[in-house]
Amino acid sequence: MSDNANKKETILTYVSDVHALVEHGLRAIERQRENLKDVSHKAVPPALAEALRVLHRQKLEIESRLETLGGKATGPVKDAVSAVAGVAAGIINAVRPSESVKSLRDDATYFSGLGVAYLLLYTTAVGFDDSETAKLAERGYRDAAKTIMHLDHVLPAVTVEELREHNPSVRNSAEQVRTMVSQAWDRSQSLSA
Secondary structure, X not given: OOXXXXXXXXXXXXXXXXXXXXXXXXXXXXHHHHHOOOOOOOOXXXXXXXXXXXXXXXHHHHHHHHHHHOOOOOOHHHHHHHHHHXXXXXXXXXXXXXXXXXXXXXXXXXXXXXXXHHHHHHHHHHHOOOXXXXXXXXXXXXXXXXXXXXXXXXXXXXXXXXXXXXXXXXXXXHHHHHHHHHHHOOOOOOOOO
């Protein structure tokens, strides 16, 4: 296999992997939106709608890039993996229906993993001088980071609301938590700080 063919195959693999992750996220978050459509937490439906908007756009961009590269959106192995992951997510939803905080927590975990996948795709694309795939990966990484930051903003308030359903005296700690999150994500601090 030539060096160019090897590079193309590697890029296709990474793009296809990200596509499978986006597809899985779409299915899981669409189920959440349906399960949580009537929750009293006003911030939950818009957060899910925004996550879906981001993922739908990413899906279209990834499929376009796959087509340009000569690949397909899914393959039998990725379909099987996604199906198993979808069944597992369905079981989780059946065990924990309508738990907004846990759903949003799962979404934050998902977008963190998706961000890492985009980071790897970006690294690979830059390493192989594929500027179009690098641009796609950069947008995807930024989307994942922004979605995580949005969920970091929404989760404290929704957590307090859920806690108050069983214990009305719970103090509203959302603003203090937001300050902690902001300080934790300060890029000027080193890991050892």
